[in-house]
Amino acid sequence: MIFDPTPLSADEEALREEVRTFLAETLPDGFRPGLGLGGRHDPEFTRALAERGWVGMAIPTAYGGAGASTVRRFVVIEELLAAGAPIAAHWIAERQSAPAFLRFGTEEQRQWFLPRIAAGECWFSLGMSEPDAGSDLASVRTTATPVEGGWRVSGTKVWTTNAHLNHFAAMLCRTTPQGEGDRHAGLSQLIVDLSADGVHVSPIPLIDGEEHVNEVVLDGVFVPDERVLGEVGQGWAQVTAELAHERSGPDRYLSILGLYRAFLDVHGRHPDAVTAAAVGRVGARLWTIRQLSLAVARSLDQGEAPAVEASLVKDIGTTFEQQVVETLRDAAGGEIDPGGPTMFDKLLAECVLNAPTWTLRGGTTEVLRGIAAKALTRGGR
Amino acid sequence: MSAEVREAVADLLADRVTPGALEAAERDGWAAGVWEPLHAGGFTTVGVPESAGGAGGSVAEACAVLEAAGAAAAPVPVAETGLLAGRLLASAGLALPDGPVTTGTGSVTLSDGTLTGRLARVPWASASSRIAVLADGPDGPVVAVIDPGTTSISAGHNLAGEPRETVDLDGVVPETTAPAPADAREALARRGALARAAQIAGAARRVLAVTVTYTGERVQFGRPVSRFPAVADHLVRIAEQAEMAAMAARSAAVGAGPDGEPADLDVAAAAAVASEAAGLVAAAAHQATGAMGVTREFALGVLTRRLWSWRDEWGGERAWSTRLGHTLAAGGPEALWPTLARGVR
Numbered sequence: 007m008i009f010d011p012t013p014l015s016a017d018e019e020a021l022r023e024e025v026r027t028f029l030a031e032t033l034p035d036g037f038r039p040g041l042g043l044g045g046r047h048d049p050e051f052t053r054a055l056a057e058r059g060w061v062g063m064a065i066p067t068a069y070g071g072a073g074a075s076t077v078r079r080f081v082v083i084e085e086l087l088a089a090g091a092p093i094a095a096h097w098i099a100e101r102q103s104a105p106a107f108l109r110f111g112t113e114e115q116r117q118w119f120l121p122r123i124a125a126g127e128c129w130f131s132l133g134m135s136e137p138d139a140g141s142d143l144a145s146v147r148t149t150a151t152p153v154e155g156g157w158r159v160s161g162t163k164v165w166t167t168n169a170h171l172n173h174f175a176a177m178l179c180r181t182t183p184q185g186e187g188d189r190h191a192g193l194s195q196l197i198v199d200l201s202a203d204g205v206h207v208s209p210i211p212l213i214d215g216e217e218h219v220n221e222v223v224l225d226g227v228f229v230p231d232e233r234v235l236g237e238v239g240q241g242w243a244q245v246t247a248e249l250a251h252e253r254s255g256p257d258r259y260l261s262i263l264g265l266y267r268a269f270l271d272v273h274g275r276h277p278d279a280v281t282a283a284a285v286g287r288v289g290a291r292l293w294t295i296r297q298l299s300l301a302v303a304r305s306l307d308q309g310e311a312p313a314v315e316a317s318l319v320k321d322i323g324t325t326f327e328q329q330v331v332e333t334l335r336d337a338a339g340g341e342i343d344p345g346g347p348t349m350f351d352k353l354l355a356e357c358v359l360n361a362p363t364w365t366l367r368g369g370t371t372e373v374l375r376g377i378a379a380k381a382l383t384r385g386g387r
Numbered sequence: 388m389s390a391e392v393r394e395a396v397a398d399l400l401a402d403r404v405t406p407g408a409l410e411a412a413e414r415d416g417w418a419a420g421v422w423e424p425l426h427a428g429g430f431t432t433v434g435v436p437e438s439a440g441g442a443g444g445s446v447a448e449a450c451a452v453l454e455a456a457g458a459a460a461a462p463v464p465v466a467e468t469g470l471l472a473g474r475l476l477a478s479a480g481l482a483l484p485d486g487p488v489t490t491g492t493g494s495v496t497l498s499d500g501t502l503t504g505r506l507a508r509v510p511w512a513s514a515s516s517r518i519a520v521l522a523d524g525p526d527g528p529v530v531a532v533i534d535p536g537t538t539s540i541s542a543g544h545n546l547a548g549e550p551r552e553t554v555d556l557d558g559v560v561p562e563t564t565a566p567a568p569a570d571a572r573e574a575l576a577r578r579g580a581l582a583r584a585a586q587i588a589g590a591a592r593r594v595l596a597v598t599v600t601y602t603g604e605r606v607q608f609g610r611p612v613s614r615f616p617a618v619a620d621h622l623v624r625i626a627e628q629a630e631m632a633a634m635a636a637r638s639a640a641v642g643a644g645p646d647g648e649p650a651d652l653d654v655a656a657a658a659a660v661a662s663e664a665a666g667l668v669a670a671a672a673h674q675a676t677g678a679m680g681v682t683r684e685f686a687l688g689v690l691t692r693r694l695w696s697w698r699d700e701w702g703g704e705r706a707w708s709t710r711l712g713h714t715l716a717a718g719g720p721e722a723l724w725p726t727l728a729r730g731v732r
Contacts, residue, residue: 382622
């Protein structure tokens with residue numbers, strides 16, 4: 007299907023203005039924007055945001071959230087990402103973990119975790135990838151073995167962003183040894199306390215020299231029964247639902263907004279035609295993609311489950327982000343200088359080094375296109 | 388509302404724009420069997436106020452007609468009669484003549500009741516009952532209604548074999564003239580670009596359907612070629628670009644509101660996106676359908692030849708990107724995001 011454009015209501019526009027005002031007052035002058043969801047980890051900022059009810063917005067009021075619609079949350083996170091705000095502390099907890107607790111969690115888990123997430127005090131990392139399980143998630147080898155009152159978890163997780171700072175991770179584990187049949191069976195999600203005995207976190211330095219991504223070795227970590235998320239054996243269905251649901255948000259096209267703004271800052275209000283063409287090329291696509299992403303959010307609020315469209319929008323968005331870096335680099339000319347005087351110099355260097363990850367995280371381009379192609383050729387759309 | 392209009396036009400055209408009708412239209416320069424039912428149904432003047440002799444309706448509804456017409460590759464001047472000439476005439480307080488009406492761009496002046504100048508690449512000029520000419524008069528822009536029979540027309544076509552003729556207006560005396568709004572020329576160019584974006588969106592969507600069907604039936608190495616990831620990748624990219632073109636065109640159209648004109652920024656964005664999408668969609672579809680796709684008998688060519696033509700009519704991606712870029716730059720870095728995030732109203 008093709009979506010129709012959806013307008014924001016007056017209420018939603020008013021919320022946008024509120025967030026803009028908050029950001030203008032909170033972020034310091036000369037603030038260096040983070041690259042969208044790669045924004046910095048800043049507990050103080052997260053708590054300030056939570057005080058305004060903008061963390062875990064979609065969590066029902068009964069669990070300490072705002073009970074807001076997908077579109078209201080869209081409006082808030084779009085503004086945060088556009089500003090490059092330091093959202094890393096609560097990002098995964100609010101985007102991924104809170105909806106998972108709402109869908110699959112026990113009442114006790116909801117009452118314990120959700121108010122803490124909404125208060126900006128409970129931070130999560132993802133626990134899916136392993137050294138031998140990337141796109142092929144079903145091949146995870148981290149095992150959880152039943153013991154008195156719970157499970158012993160052993161294995162190695164990788165690419166675990168901010169595991170050295172966050173409190174918990176929902177670890178995808180094998181709870182039944184892989185048999186002859188369905189390789190997606192026998193997987194479960196266990197909530198691991200990252201400060202528990204047997205959890206060893208060490209950084210995996212990336213090509214930009216940053217150390218926010220980690221290897222997490224789990225050495226017989228005890229997880230009590232009440233920290234199993236959802237049903238034992240249903241981990242595969244749970245993680246695929248999680249991934250599909252959150253694919254097409256503004257984090258998929260706003261990594262470059264700071265760079266784009268800085269480019270305009272360098273080139274002034276009356277650029278030459280070549281520069282203007284680059285600015286317009288980026289702007290035209292950004293204008294369109296955000297309308298697509300907003301339409302997906304609106305259709306979620308209307309009770310639809312546009313999983314394939316969400317995959318397409320993610321692919322469109324992340325491919326766009328990479329093209330923007332190249333378009334603006336080419337238009338700017340000259341050498342990339344990470345120590346250059348302008349914000350554009352610094353952000354361009356950071357973007358070039360980070361851009362390869364944009365079409366990898368949350369499902370690689372190839373995996374997403376595989377999912378979309380299956381639906382297209384089955385006539386599923 | 389737009390969805391109903393799209394479906395009605397799609398239904399009406401489904402059995403009428405046949406391969407035979409398309410070949411005949413290219414040969415004869417006209418397709419009465421396609422035009423007559425569309426015109427009788429009132430679809431050729433959607434977006435032109437009823438008071439001016441049109442069917443009424445918004446720019447979004449007019450674009451819904453054009454999306455469906457584009458998907459069907461309908462070889463008739465629907466965009467020209469309604470959204471372009473029809474609204475141009477209405478903006479000058481003139482009534483819409485019956486039959487197909489067209490318009491075009493060029494440097495034309497009106498002085499002492501006589502026109503001087505020429506219009507370049509006018510769609511279906513000789514097949515139209517009247518041409519609405521935007522000319523520079525002594526007191527500003529004027530709209531002049533002329534009978535194509537009184538002009539000198541030289542033949543020309545676009546890649547799809549649709550008439551794009553040169554109309555020599557030297558010495559032509561218009562039937563009627565009326566003062567046009569000061570921004571009539573820019574407004575016409577905006578509607579022209581938006582019309583083509585909507586047509587591209589429709590055609591791109593149809594290219595996807597044709598390509599999915601063919602690659603699902605064509606067997607090589609013992610299986611349908613769409614099962615090969617490299618081929619499936621083309622299908623996904625066609626789907627993505629079709630979504631982009633449609634969302635861009637629809638957003639710009641909806642942004643015009645129930646009775647307004649589309650905004651400059653919206654049209655610039657939509658035209659830039661749709662023009663780029665046109666080339667990407669055509670290239671991917673031809674790669675996926677192999678040698679069959681480039682034959683005259685296969686259903687793809689009538690669509691891709693239109694995509695390759697329409698993307699440059701009323702300005703291509705560089706022209707509109709540059710225009711949009713100047714607008715965004717003039718607003719300064721702080722206004723950049725709020726401007727782009729304004730969305731549709």
